[in-house]
Amino acid sequence: xxxxxxxIIEKAKPSQIERLKKLMSDEKDWKDFCEISNASPxxxxxxxxLKISINELKNRLGKKWKISQPFKSNPEIIIVEDDLMPGExxxxxxxxxxxxxxQDIASMMxxxxxxxxxxxxxxxxxxxPGSKTTxxxxxxxxxxxxxxxxxxxxxxxxxxxxxxxxxxxxxxVTRENGNYLCKSLDKLKFKFDKILVDAPxxxxxxxxxxxxxxxxxxxxxxxxxSRIQKSLLENAVKIIKEGGEIVxxxxxxxxEENEGVVSYILDKYPEIQIEEIKLPLKIRNGITNWNxxxxxxxxxxxxxxxxxxxxxxxxxxxxxxxxx
Numbered sequence: 001x002x003x004x005x006x007x008i009i010e011k012a013k014p015s016q017i018e019r020l021k022k023l024m025s026d027e028k029d030w031k032d033f034c035e036i037s038n039a040s041p042x043x044x045x046x047x048x049x050l051k052i053s054i055n056e057l058k059n060r061l062g063k064k065w066k067i068s069q070p071f072k073s074n075p076e077i078i079i080v081e082d083d084l085m086p087g088e089x090x091x092x093x094x095x096x097x098x099x100x101x102x103q104d105i106a107s108m109m110x111x112x113x114x115x116x117x118x119x120x121x122x123x124x125x126x127x128x129p130g131s132k133t134t135x136x137x138x139x140x141x142x143x144x145x146x147x148x149x150x151x152x153x154x155x156x157x158x159x160x161x162x163x164x165x166x167x168x169x170x171x172x173v174t175r176e177n178g179n180y181l182c183k184s185l186d187k188l189k190f191k192f193d194k195i196l197v198d199a200p201x202x203x204x205x206x207x208x209x210x211x212x213x214x215x216x217x218x219x220x221x222x223x224x225x226s227r228i229q230k231s232l233l234e235n236a237v238k239i240i241k242e243g244g245e246i247v248x249x250x251x252x253x254x255x256e257e258n259e260g261v262v263s264y265i266l267d268k269y270p271e272i273q274i275e276e277i278k279l280p281l282k283i284r285n286g287i288t289n290w291n292x293x294x295x296x297x298x299x300x301x302x303x304x305x306x307x308x309x310x311x312x313x314x315x316x317x318x319x320x321x322x323x324x
Contacts, residue, residue, distance in 0.1 A: 008211045009034045016217045020204075023253055023287070032308035041208045042311055043080040043089055045100040046108055050138050050167045052099045060094060070105075071280040074112065076138075077105060098165040103131045104209070106305045106312040109279050110198055110249035111135040113303075113319050118143040120193035125178045125236060128155030130162035132198055137168040146171040147192075149181055182235035191241040199229045201250035201257050205314025208307060226256045230264050237269055237322070245275070246320045251313060253304075255290040258316040262286070262302060263295035265320065274301045275319040282309040286318070 009017070024030040047054045054075050061067050066081040078100070080089065089095065089102055111132050116122055116139050127133045127148035136146055148163070148171050150156050156175050163171055174181065202222050203213040233248050240246055250257050265272055277283065286302030288295050305315040 007038050008207050008214055009037055011211070012214045013217055015219065016204075016214070020253065023255075029308070033306065036308045036311065037207050039208065041104065041313065043082075043084055044103065044105045044312075045078050045080065045089070046103050046135060046138075047076040047078060047100055048098055048134065048138055048166050049076060050142055051097070052094075057094065057099050060099075073280045074108075077108060079105075096165075098167055101131060101134055101162075101166065103135075104313045105281065105310065106205070106307075106315040107131055107251070108135060109281070109303075109305065109315060110196060110247050110317050111139065112279060113249075113277050113317050114194055114196055114245065114247040116140050116144070116194060120144045122146050123192045123195045123236070123239070124148045125182070125195060125197050125232060126150060126199060127173075128152065128159040130159040130166075132196060133159065133171060134162055134166040134168055136196070137163075137166070137170055140170060142168065142170045144170060147174060148172070149174045149176055149178060151175065151177050178232050179235050182232075182239050186235070186238045191239055191244070193241055193244050195236045195240055195244070195246045197233050197236050197246060197248045199225075199232055199248065199250050199257075199261075201225055201229070201252040202254055203251055204253045205251040205305075205307070205316075208313060222254050222256050226254075226260055229257055229261045233261055233265055234268070237265060237272055237320075240322050242322050242324060244322050248318045248320065250316045252316065253306075253314050255287050255295075258304075258318075259286045259288070259290070259295045259299040259302060260293070262299050262318045262320070266296040266298055271322055271324070272320050273323050274298045275321050276301055277303040277317055277319050279303060279305075279317075281305065281312070283317075284309070 047057050068079045116136050118140050124133050128150035133148045283303040286299040302318040
């Protein structure tokens with residue numbers, strides 16, 4: 001049963017509501033979207049296997065909370081079913097010790113899509129606060145090398161704290177503008193096996209956990225962010241190895257920040273192809289037309305994650321590969 005909170009959708013601007021309605025398949029879909037958007041988010045966590053086994057943490061948490069594991073393919077994902085007090089999940093001794101990371105399930109999907117390996121060199125271009133960096137390191141078993149970059153000094157501090165709490169040792173933290181970092185590495189002919197571009201975005205997908213994102217909406221903001229996202233992804237393309245993969249992700253529904261960015265790259269760089277994405281939750285195909293603009297037809301291979309489909313936040317994921 002969904003726990004209601006304030007009516008977030010009623011606070012949205014008419015122009016934003018009109019845009020969101022266009023993205024839904026029908027009236028029922030829109031009604032379901034509104035209902036889930038006005039419900040409190042679930043308590044989802046990711047077991048940090050760098051510090052504890054899944055079974056051991058299950059046994060510990062099962063003594064105080066009712067828990068479930070929604071995906072057989074990813075047993076590290078756990079939902080705490082209890083109605084917790086504010087901050088209770090973060091104050092747990094298991095969280096303080098770094099045994100788990102509090103993270104929305106949809107937010108875990110970009111790294112699952114990237115599928116990092118132990119012997120790879122990986123760039124996390126917009127890394128703070130570290131949820132995906134710690135997930136990368138966990139899947140790599142603290143082997144290989146991760147460059148975790150962020151431009152904001154305050155967010156770098158949070159990133160470093162989370163890496164330390166989770167026992168991450170295979171990561172180098174850098175503070176640099178993402179575009180400048182990529183250009184500098186390109187001059188040095190440095191290439192990565194995989195790159196995660198979890199780009200700054202308008203955050204429409206997070207309205208359940210961050211209702212203020214509704215108040216920040218403007219089409220000017222979306223267009224400005226789209227230009228930034230295109231630049232970040234384009235510069236990342238220049239430093240990926242042949243055969244290497246890039247995952248581009250956002251936590252917004254806006255096509256200008258999603259399919260529009262991917263389409264721009266596919267049209268400009270024929271050596272970049274888009275890959276099919278398989279995930280343990282329900283995904284929808286990317287949108288090929290938006291407000292009279294036709295995107296590259298291959299963006300239909302992108303993954304849209306809607307909150308009403310999975311009881312999660314909203315997310316967008318595209319997986320790209322450099323071919324000969």
